Amino acid sequence: MAGEEIVMDSVSDDKNFSRFPACVRLKQLAHAPYDLTQPEALNGKRLEAYVCRTPHFDLLYGTQRIDEAVLECLQDLADQSGVIEQFKQMKQGAVLNRIEGFDSESRQVLHTACRDISSASPKAPEAVAQAKRELGKLAAFLNDLDEKRIVNHRGETFTDLLHVGIGGSDLGPRALYLALAAYRRPERRVHFISNVDPDDAAAVLNGLDLSRTLVNVVSKSGTTLETLTNEELVRNAFKRAELDPGRHFLAVTGENSPMDDPERYLRSFYMFDYIGGRYSATSMVGAVMLGFALGFSQFQEILKGANEIDMLAEEPDIRKNPALLLALLGIWNHNFLGCETLAVLPYSQALVRFAAHLQQCDMESNGKSIDRQGRELNHQSGPIVWGEPGTNGQHAFYQLIHQGTTTVPVEFIGFRKSQYDQDILIQGTSSQEKLLANLLAQSLALATGQKNVNPNKRFAGNRPSSILIADRLTPRTMGALLALYETKVVFQGFAWNINSFDQEGVQLGKVLANRLLGHLSARRQDDSYSGADTDMTGWTLLKTARAFPAGQDE
């Protein structure tokens, strides 16, 4: 028995993040991290050495608090935790969405298959075949739109698409649409409804010409409350306009879900349970809307960019694998230097919603407290991710990043060229140059700080940052950027030995909300109903918030 226990422990310890020899050593190194404020700390040799160049993005990380010893340990951590091996297994269809020994989703994790569509020998042939089948359906549908085989009842083309989804069915697709609006087909626009807030739908519907609008309803289960509620709101609007929803509504859903119904939808496109919502932007979840807006070939460019990162991510040398390097630098700042948050600050207004997508992708994936064996973690898992575009943020929250009492690691994202090429020279430089110069200057200022006799003009420095920079934000670089962050998050989860693919933490709120809705519904039908007997807390909270319609709460 004792022998067995030891074997169990030793098996477990193999996966325990805190006990990796690399982590023990990193903890020591964290007592005296590289001091960026020293003269010559940011010398040319260092800045040039700490760059990871890829076909799209360069990752500059000389302004992180690392040196050769730390980088070697981070390489050891990658090796000891076997992140590359796990990533390869993931791409081949290993059942990684599970908690060993406990009831869990027990699913494969195959978002990478969506974009592995050009390989002669794909890693996950079945999933790739499914992805190709759906892409084929989509290409045919988009072609029917272009050739005016699918038109409204008056024979007109569709100019607008209303995308209805929430969470992963909203944030990623929306971030991509906004990022690539410069590449939009000029005659086509997209609108989004996500929130169960009825004002969200009302604000969008007011002013839409429904007769020329397609509605794309996205829900894997076909049962998402917000999405079904909003779909019903929109269907009612179509009925009031005496339009046949069957000519306008599309479904993106699981095969055989309640939404997979040709009677109610013009077309159904399928998503599969091996792709989690927050990793689904390159599946049909994003494809239908983006294909409509940008055209099919531009959507393929997104897939190409993402696939290039998926391939690069198999590289075991951390200095050549930007997703892995981002993951490990994040772990260094978070687990060893003790920073709770991460600011992602794109110097591109088009990326205005990219941080909101990352909040889901990262925080839903890695905001966990147990490991893949169901044991409580003895280390920090995912950070709080937040951010807004620069230079706007410089005039807002950067004050705290520079002079606050909390250290906020930053990941800057920038581009050398603008999307529209509409620029102007003022004081000898273009706006795009001003944008980029500000990004680089912020990184320097955070690192070096500044001494001054006036304490209010002092900057402590040693605030770490990285810079991701590409030539231009295009569909291809956007696909690469998306995959970079998806893969970073996955790598961190592998290193921490957590399941980055489930989201049990959203369940309790749902259950309690339904209980409260039960009270509201029962009270609406029966003034004498009281839920206080069975649910004193919920009932009292409803009363305290005066949540019952007027006249009913007393």
Next chain:
Amino acid sequence: MAGEEIVMDSVSDDKNFSRFPACVRLKQLAHAPYDLTQPEALNGKRLEAYVCRTPHFDLLYGTQRIDEAVLECLQDLADQSGVIEQFKQMKQGAVLNRIEGFDSESRQVLHTACRDISSASPKAPEAVAQAKRELGKLAAFLNDLDEKRIVNHRGETFTDLLHVGIGGSDLGPRALYLALAAYRRPERRVHFISNVDPDDAAAVLNGLDLSRTLVNVVSKSGTTLETLTNEELVRNAFKRAELDPGRHFLAVTGENSPMDDPERYLRSFYMFDYIGGRYSATSMVGAVMLGFALGFSQFQEILKGANEIDMLAEEPDIRKNPALLLALLGIWNHNFLGCETLAVLPYSQALVRFAAHLQQCDMESNGKSIDRQGRELNHQSGPIVWGEPGTNGQHAFYQLIHQGTTTVPVEFIGFRKSQYDQDILIQGTSSQEKLLANLLAQSLALATGQKNVNPNKRFAGNRPSSILIADRLTPRTMGALLALYETKVVFQGFAWNINSFDQEGVQLGKVLANRLLGHLSARRQDDSYSGADTDMTGWTLLKTARAFPAGQDE
């Protein structure tokens, strides 16, 4: 000499946050904060007792980790730090924007005067008179628009307004416009350009009918680089369209600033140096745009709501003063329970940019490391503020809030009724009820947690939250909400003994950006120019990032 030093120290200690007797006691109490997960912890008596009711918002705080002892200490902290007294001095024009003994802005702080316009005996009569004068100019201008005395060269009315500003001249006004879009005059729309990213301007300008567009340029100094650059971009577009900018451009700026020029602007409205950018939404900075969009009387409603909070904020009993209570609960969570961040989660899609405004208002105000005597702080100052509307967030980052390794205090904001009154009953409840039930349920779930044999279905609970709830998001409640948070931030700064009104932390980045721009500009004119001799780090970073136009970087 020794005597003098003691006097100095004792004066200083009076203001040192950590040495307030209340703080010493709070530190002890924080060892065993109220346990929200115990059975009966959220009993009816508690929930009903821990509500602060005001004419607009109710603040429910029974789901915070507080008890009577903590509340009494928080009251003591408010008293010992003299926050109410300081607030009253602020409203009367005390020079609170300063660091004693060091060169600093040395200004009054009088954003409250903007809305103190109905009082017979205002606290700051001169500033109130200035506010009224500007409001009078605005009312006359808006009237001229309505009466078609101001029209375009074809005699048509103006349908669109392009608001050009950044930071405080953008975030607050934009958040308010989006929050109140339901009250917009249907024939009028507003657009925003803020970022120096040229794509921001290009995306907005593409598709605008400039001939019917007013351009509102907002910069207190009249020298903000981003805003002047964007103004020039827009002026060029007007020239290309052969339109006279003098008929279209408005200025909101300081009197006698470079932008105060009747030759270039149809009208100038003034802002004053006693109102910081992040507190300026109710000054002309927000007024011109909101007056155009909503009409003058709706803008007055915003002022009325804000003024009601300004009055309420003089109440010394923390249980009757919602701004003060929010401030102190925040201090409890941040300084004593050790939470680095604060999530502000409005259950209202219209408040989609309110958290972005708060990021500036809070983090720029209180992201400081020195006190008002120039000494380094020995306690945490302002938290990292972030958030997105619910229920969207529930499908995104709530996983981490419920089950992550970091505790995130939450401030929920909700409304009992929708703005548009376009709703639908599904499964016996309206969308608005679903929205509100979800908000309340999340607060409960975070507090109580849940036990389970499956570790993945366990919720630790004890995650603190408050709920701000009002009947409906109207111009008046929006004004109240804005002032609630402005005042909360000010109270926290007073308690921490920091200057919440300057922003020295943004300067270093500006200086370094200008240095890099100097290199780019010089290199553009002279291929042989090298800045490496004088600025090796900056020059190398530019080269490493390949920031020089193609062909110039080697």
